[in-house]
Amino acid sequence: MTDHSEIDSVTGRATTGHEWDGIKELNTPLPRWWVICFYLTIVWSIGYWIVYPAWPLISSNTTGLFGYSSRADVAVELANLEKIRGDKMAALGAASLADIEKDPALLALARAKGKTVFGDNCAPCHGSGAAGAKGFPNLNDDDWLWGGTLDQIMQTIQFGARSGHAKTHEGQMLAFGKDGVLKPDEIVTVANYVRSLSGLSTRKGYDPAKGEKIFADNCVACHGDGGKGNQELGAPNLTDKIWLYGSDEATLIETISQGRAGVMPAWEGRLDPSTIKAMAVYVHSLGGGK
Amino acid sequence: MNKTVNPKDLTSDDDVGPLYAARKKVYPQSVQGTFRRIKWGLMAFCLGVYYFLPFVRWNRGLGAPSQAVLIDLPNSRFYFFFIELWPQEVYYFTGLLIVAAVALFLMNSVGGRIWCGYLCPQTVWTDLFYAVERLIEGDRRERMKKDASTDPMKLERISEIVLKHSIWLLIAWWTGGAWVLYFNDAPTLVKELVTFQAPMIAYVWIGILTATTYVLAGYMREQVCTYMCPWPRIQAALTDEWALNVTYRYDRGEKRTSVKKAAELRALGEQVGDCVDCYQCVAVCPTGIDIRNGPQLECIQCGLCIDACDNVMAKIGRQKRLIGYDNDINIQRRQEGKAPIYRIVRPRTIAYSAIIAAVGGIMIYVLATRTLLDINVLHDRNPVAIKLSDGSIRNAYTARLLNKSGHDRVIAIDIDGPANATIHVVGADSVTPDRPMIVIPRDSTSELRLLVTAPAESNPEKSIPVHFHVTDIGLGEAASTIDNFVAP
Ligand code: SF4
Ligand code: SF4
Numbered sequence: 095m096t097d098h099s100e101i102d103s104v105t106g107r108a109t110t111g112h113e114w115d116g117i118k119e120l121n122t123p124l125p126r127w128w129v130i131c132f133y134l135t136i137v138w139s140i141g142y143w144i145v146y147p148a149w150p151l152i153s154s155n156t157t158g159l160f161g162y163s164s165r166a167d168v169a170v171e172l173a174n175l176e177k178i179r180g181d182k183m184a185a186l187g188a189a190s191l192a193d194i195e196k197d198p199a200l201l202a203l204a205r206a207k208g209k210t211v212f213g214d215n216c217a218p219c220h221g222s223g224a225a226g227a228k229g230f231p232n233l234n235d236d237d238w239l240w241g242g243t244l245d246q247i248m249q250t251i252q253f254g255a256r257s258g259h260a261k262t263h264e265g266q267m268l269a270f271g272k273d274g275v276l277k278p279d280e281i282v283t284v285a286n287y288v289r290s291l292s293g294l295s296t297r298k299g300y301d302p303a304k305g306e307k308i309f310a311d312n313c314v315a316c317h318g319d320g321g322k323g324n325q326e327l328g329a330p331n332l333t334d335k336i337w338l339y340g341s342d343e344a345t346l347i348e349t350i351s352q353g354r355a356g357v358m359p360a361w362e363g364r365l366d367p368s369t370i371k372a373m374a375v376y377v378h379s380l381g382g383g384k
Numbered sequence: 385m386n387k388t389v390n391p392k393d394l395t396s397d398d399d400v401g402p403l404y405a406a407r408k409k410v411y412p413q414s415v416q417g418t419f420r421r422i423k424w425g426l427m428a429f430c431l432g433v434y435y436f437l438p439f440v441r442w443n444r445g446l447g448a449p450s451q452a453v454l455i456d457l458p459n460s461r462f463y464f465f466f467i468e469l470w471p472q473e474v475y476y477f478t479g480l481l482i483v484a485a486v487a488l489f490l491m492n493s494v495g496g497r498i499w500c501g502y503l504c505p506q507t508v509w510t511d512l513f514y515a516v517e518r519l520i521e522g523d524r525r526e527r528m529k530k531d532a533s534t535d536p537m538k539l540e541r542i543s544e545i546v547l548k549h550s551i552w553l554l555i556a557w558w559t560g561g562a563w564v565l566y567f568n569d570a571p572t573l574v575k576e577l578v579t580f581q582a583p584m585i586a587y588v589w590i591g592i593l594t595a596t597t598y599v600l601a602g603y604m605r606e607q608v609c610t611y612m613c614p615w616p617r618i619q620a621a622l623t624d625e626w627a628l629n630v631t632y633r634y635d636r637g638e639k640r641t642s643v644k645k646a647a648e649l650r651a652l653g654e655q656v657g658d659c660v661d662c663y664q665c666v667a668v669c670p671t672g673i674d675i676r677n678g679p680q681l682e683c684i685q686c687g688l689c690i691d692a693c694d695n696v697m698a699k700i701g702r703q704k705r706l707i708g709y710d711n712d713i714n715i716q717r718r719q720e721g722k723a724p725i726y727r728i729v730r731p732r733t734i735a736y737s738a739i740i741a742a743v744g745g746i747m748i749y750v751l752a753t754r755t756l757l758d759i760n761v762l763h764d765r766n767p768v769a770i771k772l773s774d775g776s777i778r779n780a781y782t783a784r785l786l787n788k789s790g791h792d793r794v795i796a797i798d799i800d801g802p803a804n805a806t807i808h809v810v811g812a813d814s815v816t817p818d819r820p821m822i823v824i825p826r827d828s829t830s831e832l833r834l835l836v837t838a839p840a841e842s843n844p845e846k847s848i849p850v851h852f853h854v855t856d857i858g859l860g861e862a863a864s865t866i867d868n869f870v871a872p
Contacts, residue, residue, distance in 0.1 A: 123405035125611055127604075201811045202831065223766030234770040234780070334773035335840075379810045381770070381780055381835045 183207070187368035191244040194375050201375065208376020211369055215361070224380055229339055229356055234380045237336040239328045242384040246325070248374035254360035255328060262360060265327035270312065271351025278351075284308040285346040291321045291333045294341060409531070410606055410672035412514060413524035413664075417691025426502050427511055435558065438565035444468075445790050447826075455567050459827075467751065470788060479747045483740055490736035492622050494728055495709065496629035500615065501686035506608050509559070509601035510670065513552055520548045524667055552602050553594070560593030606671040609684055616681045626727050630685045631710040632665075632676040635718045640676075643700055658702050665689035665707060675707060757793070757863045758786040759854045761834070769872040775840035779869050783832045785854060787824040794857045796821050801850030801869050802838035809834055821857065836869060844871050 102109050102120060112119040143149070147163055149156040157163070182203055186194065194200045213222055219230045226232030231239060240250045240263050255263040270276040276284070286296040287305025296302075309321070316329040323331030330338060338356075339349055361370055377383070440452040442465055449456060454463040462469040469476055491498045500507060521527050521544055530541065564586045565573055576582035577590075600608055609616065623629070637659035641649065646656045659676070666674045668689055671682040675689050693707045714724035764780040772778055787793050797820050799807045810833040812820035824830045836850060847870040855862040 123402045125607060126404045126406050127607070128611060129404040195811060198811060198830070205833075221766070223764065225767035225770075232767070232770065234767060234778075235772050237773045331773065335771060335775040336773050379833060381778060381808070381810070381833070382772075 183368050186372060191248060191371065191374060191378075194371070195244070195379070201379070204372040204375035205379055207369065207372040208374075211365065211373050212376060215365070216373075224377065229354075231338060232336075232382075233377050234382055235336055236382040236384070237331065237334060238325065238382070238384070239330055239338075241325045242378070242382055244374060244378050244383065247377050247383065248370065250358065251370050251373055251377070252360065252362045255358040256355055257357060257360040259360035259362065263328055263358075265316070265329065266355040267316075267329075267349065267353045269351060269353035271347075272353070276308065276312065276350070280308050281347055281350050282343075284313070285343055285350055288313075288321065288332050288346055289341065289343065292335060292341070297343065407607065408672065410670065411524045411527050411667075412670045412672075412688070413667040413692075414518055415668040415688050415691045415695070417688075417694055419687030419691050423502055423511065423686065423688075427508050430503065430505075430508050431512070435562045438562065438570035442466075448790050449569060451569055453566060454569070457567060461827075468788065470786070472786070476747060476751070479743050482743050483747075486736050486739045486743070489622060490733060490740065492619055493624060493627050493732045493736060495685075496623065496627050497615075497619055497683075497685040500609065500619075500684040501630075504684075506600060506613070507684060507686065509555075509597060510605050512555065513601040513605075514670070516551050516555070517548055520544055520551070549602075552598055556594045556597035556601070557590065559597045560590040563593050564589050606682065606684075609671060610682050620681070624732065625712040626730055626732075628709040628711055628726070629679060630675060630683060630687060630690065630707065631679070631715065632659075632707050633705075633710060633715065633718070634676070635715060637676065637706055658697065658706050660696065660700065662696055664692040664696050668692040755861065755863050756787070756789040757795070757854060757856055757861050758788070759852055759863050759865050760784045760786075761852050761865050761867045763867050763870075767872075769870050771872055772837065776837050777840075777844075777871050778835055778837040779850075781834040781836065781852075781867060783834050783852065785822070785824050785830045785832060787826060787828060787830075789826060791826050793824050793826075793859075794821055795824055796855050796857055797834070798853045798855070799836055799850055800853065801836060802844050802848060803842035805836055805838040805842070805850070805869070807834060807836050838869065844869060846871070 100109055100111070101107070102118065105120060108121045110119045110121045145159045145162075147155050147158040186200060186204060186207070189197070189200055194204050212220075212224065216224070220226050220233055221230075224233040226234075231237070236242065238246070240246060240255060249261075250263065253259045253261040253263065256266065268275070271278065271281055282297070283300060283305045286300040287302065287309050290296050290302065290305070313321070316324060316327050317332055318324050318329070321332035323329050323333075337345075339345055339354060361373075365373070437453050438451065441450050442452040442463070443450055444463070448468075449463060451463065452465050454461075456463065460471045488499055517527070521530060561577070568586070573582060573586065577586065604612075634657075637657040639655065639657050640659040640661040641656055642660055646660070649656045665676070666672075666689075668691070669675070669683075670686060670688065671684060673680050673682045675683060687709070690705070690707045690709075694704045697704050697706055710724070711726070714726075717724055760783065762782045762784075764782065768779070770778045770780070783797075785795060787795075794813075797807060797809055799805060807820060809815075809820035809822060811822075813823050814821045822830065822832065834852070838844070847868040849866055850869040851864055851866050853862060853864040
């Protein structure tokens with residue numbers, strides 16, 4: 095021992111010689127097993143470094159001795175998951191749309207699967223909660239351009255609308271102004287007539303009889319008598335409270351003058367059939383389905 | 385000699401002394417007395433509960449486990465006699481942990497480390513292992529002699545050692561075995577274990593617990609309390625001057641000297657104490673300390689030194705409790721010639737008791753009013769509200785229905801919200817007018833999508849509350865919850 099140490103008179107133990115503000119440090123050696131354990135953890139950690147991928151290199155890392163990698167682990171887990179899901183997805187593919195909705199387990203699976211696929215593929219246009227936006231239908235409500243039954247929804251997802259697919263929905267709103275079919279004042283009149291169909295206010299001095307006539311001559315072919323719409327052609331119901339592009343006069347004038355032709359892509363070929371089925375069930379269960 | 389070192393001048397070369405010290409083995413001597421009896425009693429009780437509780441049966445009806453205490457991991461259920469807890473109900477465990485922690489504080493403020501000295505598993509098992517050791521190898525002196533002996537091993541000695549370790553391992557193995565029984569039906573698992581049909585994980589756990597019991601109670605012993613357990617440090621911060629700690633009453637004990645010498649000194653009118661310096665208190669101490677040096681971190685306050693000293697005092701005809709449970713204040717007071725005072729009821733203990741009573745009360749209340757049918761509802765955030773073609777407003781909710789009972793239920797869902805609002809359940813099993821019904825299998829949860837629609841004329845201006853009621857059609861048991869209905 096060096097001359098730094100002394101024996102503490104109270105405890106009779108040696109001090110380390112360290113003293114701060116009159117407080118001296120007793121020399122209390124660690125138990126041997128403790129120190130041994132400590133060294134063992136160091137040895138263990140070195141072993142760990144060598145056995146497992148650890149050291150970062152410039153563009154990769156050391157791979158360890160047993161070729162273990164957490165990425166490979168994840169891949170295996172994912173493969174297992176696919177295998178487990180495979181059977182269930184097969185069951186989904188085999189069941190009819192109506193049966194899926196009646197079976198709680200299949201419904202839950204379809205909704206879960208549909209929700210993720212919807213988020214990946216449909217959310218950019220329809221919104222993550224399928225609430226839609228101007229020009230992009232809200233799928234939670236009960237207003238369907240191309241029909242809201244399970245089969246109709248599925249068909250729309252499969253083939254799209256104006257998508258260029260051979261079986262796609264066709265039909266578009268003509269540009270009555272741009273094409274010179276209607277004169278500007280006629281467009282204003284028929285726009286007001288359309289507003290009156292769903293009980294909205296009309297501009298002062300507007301002539302309802304004239305509006306009805308213009309409508310009958312130009313619009314009934316697609317929107318039907320009284321403007322109730324036609325799902326064959328994707329022509330919206332003009333008497334309800336839901337407007338895809340907006341119900342104010344200016345928007346209606348723009349719609350009638352310029353026409354509308356929103357595109358829904360066809361998902362057949364891009365998503366497998368059982369996934370499309372799951373998505374149809376999901377969209378239908380959002381609540382607006384017929 | 386007393387040289388001051390400037391911290392700036394310190395280098396590693398200034399460190400002196402050994403880095404580590406070999407353990408000094410403790411050879412506690414057997415002792416008889418009040419506290420030893422209490423310890424035997426508590427040991428028998430604790431071990432009895434631990435080893436045999438899994439075999440207690442509890443009838444919960446068909447299909448449900450009939451084990452009184454069971455942690456059913458695969459099905460995420462916890463059974464405790466008449467209580468069955470689901471994972472959602474972990475707050476009971478939170479409550480239990482709070483009660484346990486505060487109970488520890490309360491014990492500590494009343495009687496110091498009662499937990500350490502009498503109830504801690506480390507103490508209980510170490511005590512048991514010591515008992516085995518003593519039975520086979522003899523008491524303190526014999527053991528010391530045997531360990532120090534340099535004679536070549538005799539057959540007798542070898543068989544002693546083998547016997548001791550076999551019994552230790554047997555106890556350790558039984559300890560590990562009892563552990564896994566809490567996670568599975570005990571009689572079945574025992575049968576599977578002996579026929580080697582049990583799952584691998586059971587054997588692994590038994591192995592781990594056998595090893596830890598054997599090492600901790602057989603070898604580590606007081607080292608666990610001194611070096612590994614954080615409680616001595618925490619306890620030191622929690623204790624106060626009123627807490628009853630095992631104390632050497634040095635006001636009565638000093639100065640220490642033999643009976644004969646004491647009589648001589650007394651005759652001369654000198655001050656001598658009752659302690660005869662016989663070291664009995666040190667000999668019996670399982671942590672190997674001398675309580676006469678004052679309160680120490682190592683002391684687990686097991687009270688064995690009290691028994692040892694009491695026996696000595698009885699023999700020499702002096703008053704007992706030269707070492708006893710006492711508080712800091714009384715040492716002071718007795719020195720000043722005042723009567724000792726003890727105070728168990730004081731703000732601290734009242735506060736701890738109040739917390740225990742409050743948390744315990746809340747838990748009992750929640751348990752007593754807990755239903756076997758429950759509903760949780762979450763309002764859809766995106767979109768919050770939907771306008772329908774006829775102008776009515778719809779809100780969508782995700783509901784979780786819990787059927788904690790042992791039978792399937794037919795549940796009707798009703799709402800109480802905006803005027804004339806209707807409810808639709810996606811995938812409902814049947815619908816009588818405006819009353820969707822759904823079947824929930826026993827012991828399970830169902831996630832449902834609820835759509836609440838309010839007609840245009842009753843559209844609320846702002847968000848208004850909507851109550852969801854679920855009713856078991858058969859039994860009439862009901863539950864409800866509340867959320868909001870909002871207009872866009
Ligand atoms: S000093 Fe006394 S109370 Fe403390 S551990 Fe030793 S025997 Fe037990
Ligand atoms: S047992 Fe009692 S008398 Fe003996 S040394 Fe300890 S305190 Fe003193």
